[in-house]
Amino acid sequence: MPGSLATSLLHRLLSSAGLLVAVSVVGFALLRLMPGDFAEVLLSAQMDGELPSAEALAAYAADQGFDDPLPLQYLRWLGNALTGDLGVSLITGDAVTQEVLLRLGNSFILAFAALTLSLVIALPLALATVRFRNGLFDRLSAAVAVLGMSIPNFWYALLLALVFSLTLGWLPSSGYGTWQHAVLPTLVIGTSVCGVTTRYIRSLLLDEAGRPYMRTAAAKGLTPLSALLRHALPNAAPAIVTLAGLQLARIFDGVIIVETLFGWPGIGRLLVESLLSRDFPLMQATFLVIAVGYVAINLLVDLTVAGLDPRVREAV
């Protein structure tokens, strides 16, 4: 059916937009639900923690529009956010938009490097476990996957830092600037998810390995490995891309802690910093940008899958 792909894409776009609206409402509402008067919190932060007088507070609230109805305040906030004004930091008094976007870029570098690393390790491993199914290597990889799931990320990061930077002195333990700084964080996040990724790709490949076309491939004389590479892998590709998108969620959770630990100026560390310094506008902006980036990635994954799989391309 011509046009149905466009309809389905439109549907995806609309539901992503709906999700974003919901996230922005939650992001806005959370700060207003906060214990204490929001205007008072903001003003007293600007006055170095002193409690403002009632008149000053009233004047400030009127000036900033805190007396307006909440829906109106929400729309104003949303309008500002859409035009690139995400608010002003309580601590520095600077506009936060540029900082937040810069940090987001740094995090993306780390997240994609980690995702790439985990896939580069996991794909060949998964192929090997399927080729030599139930062998020693297969069982070993299952045990490693449990280990990867059960190890606390921050502790694993500390251990790697202890070995590679404090003991061996090969890599810097903290900071940003050269490529060496990115190695340890990437290694931590990438290897911590690659065990689970391997198992998942393995089970996707096994789904394909039992299908009739694989028997045909074997009958016409393909070796098991080339049958896997030429037939099973392309058929599993859309599911693997979906998996990679899902793994980004896990990777992003890891990024928050690992950035904080290695002093990498990414958005996860910014979120933690804004929390600990109780810089609420910055926290709100950071959260909004993370959520938008997230929904965008999910959409991108869906579109990639639709593009990769002719069945989806035709059928939806």
Add this chain to the structure above:
Amino acid sequence: MPAGLRRSRSDLGYRRVVLRRPGGVTLLAVMFLLLVLFGPQLAPYDPTLTDILNRLAAPGWDHLLGTDAMGRDMLSRLLYGARLTTVAALAVVLVTAAFGTLVGLAAGYGGGWFDSLAMRFVEGVSVLPALAVSLVIAGIFGLGLKAVLIALAAVHWTEYARVVRNLTVVERNKPYVLAAQAIGAPGWRIVARHLLPNVGGPLLVLGAYSLSWVILAFAGLSFLGLGVEPGTPEWGRMIAEARSHMRSYPRLVLAPGLSIMAFVILINLLGDILGDRWRVDQVFSPNRNQRNP
């Protein structure tokens, strides 16, 4: 993380060894439970008692695992930490399981607008990175222990709602439910007496896996300085405080980290055993049904 990924590791391998003899894991779990219950009685010292003269003492007869930078006994701190982690994580899991199951049953059995609304919401939450969302929620509620528990619960109940809803939709049209409807049983009775017991097994399995996630997240948040006060005998916090001595005294970082890891592995293995018992693989990952033996 989606539950589908969680199940995928468990086809064979180590699982074959564990599942053939679940007694070993069960025994370990019972031993761990005893440690949690009687930890404070077993602990040789007060976990917050500082002894500056004995700071950073090596493991020995006085202090089996040595002391930390404040001269506090490591073994006692680990034992108290086990209880704190277990109680906190169990509280989160029980509350989220109860709430999520309620929503899932209502959505799955009732259907209609509540179903679509609830599932939209669940889908929306599960798309966002869980730790980032819980950080923000914890930040708004004030970074204390209560705030962290609320935050973890707020992002976690959706998993239960989704799984229970999908199970309920399948069970809803089975003969035993139709029979109950035919004799005129009220909806709440069908849900409580017939549906709930039939989704109970998979729920237990999900509970085990989510317990391990909550433990890791709780330790991670404490490590970042949220939740517990400085100096509290909590595993994540202990690692954070031992960081500056990591190079000369790696054991201060190793001991709490190994404790977390052992605990989480144990719970994951228990989850595998439960999963095997109730044959719930297909619940968590539908595409596995199509696989040939």
